[in-house]
Amino acid sequence: MPENASSAGHFDEVPGRYKVRSLALAEAGRHQIRLAEHEMPGLMALREEFGPTQPLAGARIAGSLHMTVQTAVLIETLTALGAQVRWASCNIFSTQDEAAAAIVVGPHGTPEDPQGVPVFAWKGESLPEYWDCTEQILVWPSEDGGVQGPNMILDDGGDATLLVHEGVAYERAGAVPADTRPGEPDHSEEANVVRAVLRRALEADPLRWTTIAESLLGVTEETTTGVHRLYQLAEQGQLLFPAINVNDSVTKSKFDNRYGIRHSLPDGINRATDILIGGKVAFVAGYGDVGKGAAEAFRGQGARVIVSEIDPICALQAAMDGYQVARLEDVVGEADFFITTTGNKDVIRTEHLVAMKDKAVVGNIGHFDNEIDMAGLAQVPGVVRTEIKPQVHEWTFTEAGPDGQAAGRSIIVLSEGRLLNLGNATGHPSFVMSNSFSNQVIGQIELFTDGTDGSRADGSGDPTVRQYERQVYRLPKILDEKVARLHLDALGVRLSELSKDQADYLGIPVEGPYKADHYRY
């Protein structure tokens, strides 16, 4: 399928209301959601705690986050707290179509009479479809038949936030810039697609995005890469609404990014390739939270792991954890698996791809697909792409490599360089997402109510005035600890309790927070 075509096959769709693969999948989705609820004690506890007071009543949440079974439980937690919601996926491959169907149908609807939440997402979107879906969640039908904006965004990677910011910028400029062309320095196919969406919007309504931005009370952002973008916007004074950095809750980045990846990386590789990991050599680019989880997973499967890093502290950590730390160019002929986890661009480049062993497996688990140079790979003279199955492609080099690598060798690329745990498997398991998403729900409540109901987490503030400014905030530690607390029973953890005397000795309250803000865990 060429990148810009629309995806083939049947859809179930009501324009402006939903577009998913098939509502007939709803029952299967509902069963999975039911089992996931059992593994998501944090979200279920929040439903119990906040269901009665409906703190999200009046919230119109535009959600851009992988439309999986776990996200389904998040969505239905938000609605259980009073919110209205519209949803799209934040990646073209990450939707579970049965989850999308179940959410549209809702717990009380039927495929014939769907009563759930508007969802615009299916597995295998084209880029134009992807950005159409993102636009759909930001444009709400208003009661008078017109359109209105959401008042909250729940984002993963920042694409919804980006669309609003670029939209506003172009409205201010009065025009959307011309497309770039292949070969031009800043050329990006995807940026052209975004411009097309915004050009269409500008024609329809020259103040669409400005109006939407004004109605927005804030965004809660899920992942490292999206958070980077937010800090950059804030530093440049261009952030249009307050943001909560969910990623840097301990119970998010130290759990989802690490333990989640430890689970879902080998899961993705296994579903994609059925190749033994044990005994092989695995190269992991980046030793941040995701890299740590990835390396641990490979080691747990008996692979020998080589790590690359640009940060000397993380490099030293990797060495202390017993991993070889090397540059990709020095070991590219040695590894059987190559996984990027850096959140950076151009990490595995064409010169590396052509120098790999025959049948080496290459995948990315960082947020964006720019870690591996897929465009460069496609331009290698004589290269042939064979689809083994969806999201698994063999790239055969019909010419010899630069160091005499034999013609006819091939490499296996997962999910076309997009995050493979979501493209080749079903993403992180429910339990770990229950931690991340509990932070999301708490963040949404915090920003939406913003002290106006006196419920601000740290108890501060004038209840009649909005406190959060156009900055990026983290949740207070006591809420982070709360999220952890909600997940202990399910694992049979029995927490010890400080005596008053011990708490005084340490100078902390018996009920927490237990650590200084700079504590690293």
Add this chain to the structure above:
Amino acid sequence: MPENASSAGHFDEVPGRYKVRSLALAEAGRHQIRLAEHEMPGLMALREEFGPTQPLAGARIAGSLHMTVQTAVLIETLTALGAQVRWASCNIFSTQDEAAAAIVVGPHGTPEDPQGVPVFAWKGESLPEYWDCTEQILVWPSEDGGVQGPNMILDDGGDATLLVHEGVAYERAGAVPADTRPGEPDHSEEANVVRAVLRRALEADPLRWTTIAESLLGVTEETTTGVHRLYQLAEQGQLLFPAINVNDSVTKSKFDNRYGIRHSLPDGINRATDILIGGKVAFVAGYGDVGKGAAEAFRGQGARVIVSEIDPICALQAAMDGYQVARLEDVVGEADFFITTTGNKDVIRTEHLVAMKDKAVVGNIGHFDNEIDMAGLAQVPGVVRTEIKPQVHEWTFTEAGPDGQAAGRSIIVLSEGRLLNLGNATGHPSFVMSNSFSNQVIGQIELFTDGTDGSRADGSGDPTVRQYERQVYRLPKILDEKVARLHLDALGVRLSELSKDQADYLGIPVEGPYKADHYRY
């Protein structure tokens, strides 16, 4: 040996100049120091970098930190940078007598003509001796034959800092309070010893500590527990000079506290007991940095590990790392090893000690000896203490336990409840201490020069005015990364380098710092 007696045997001593076990040990110590230098690339690199400019010329550093071989390399790094130094240990059991001797003799002296640094430390001090030694490092002979203070403290656990602060407080009050007696609520034998020292000082010179405090430019503090004390003093507005929190450099707490303990905990247990760890059950109280290292060490030896925690986040981490998390009282009859790592008091209490299995091994690796209730143990009716060898004691319960535990059972207590890796072995290995101590050296330079030589790490500040206030500071990230960098080559780590384009994409400089300040590693 009763706690308050002085230790027996021979000493080599020149009052006010040094007091160590025997200068004849100097040659043995020098050999060990030479081998340690090879394992401490960070310190050796700092000697090379700063030797020519002598940034510590004029510094009079009072050091209170375990007088080991590694510390010897630290001391000789400080002197190589121009400092004068006086040293004591920060624990009664942690001195390596050969290291102390070598430092007094110095690289160019002989036992007959010692030319090194004044050291007041030996393995097995009594408490009065310990505090006398601490006093010795704070009282410097001045050129006119009188006394003067140091202008810098290098502290580990905060005892030197405490002596100055209490001294000043009592001078202000004009008197030292009366001793407490056993049975009184706040009774502490050690506090009485401190009061005795300060009473003596007050008689000799009613402004001794005030003068010393005024001459102090700052302290660099090594460990979690000492840092706690500093933050408490700063919060109460009572901190008398600026402090740098060395502990919370990533290259300290995430390396020393964790990887150091992973090495030195089993080392201490093995030297003390020669008992197989594999297959046994190990209980670890606390899952902070030290607890993580301890649990990993036990698991690495094939033990099954049970962790206790009061912080739900750390508890959830332990569960995710695959450890059972339980309360001590629920598993006290199950474990073969009990190790405290909390930095808290009263963690293993008498009721736990009497309920343990026959021959259970009990030790503490947290900074102070109040984690295990040794005083309570001594008061158990009929209990008998047998010295197996120094720092290894069997405590036999001649009466049946509360749940019918047989009379005649015993437990093995390491280092009388003081940190066992230093009491039963030689503490952390050199390589990890090279990281910690590189932070110390950099911290000392930073505070001592304090911008007055234009060398402040972040480049800021008026070079004629001291910038640091009576607060607790952490070192800037770029210095933390520098410390890591100095240790990569020795481990064969090959760092990758960001391209300018990649650095711009992430919004960070090619040469670092690479992470936001709140990043947790």
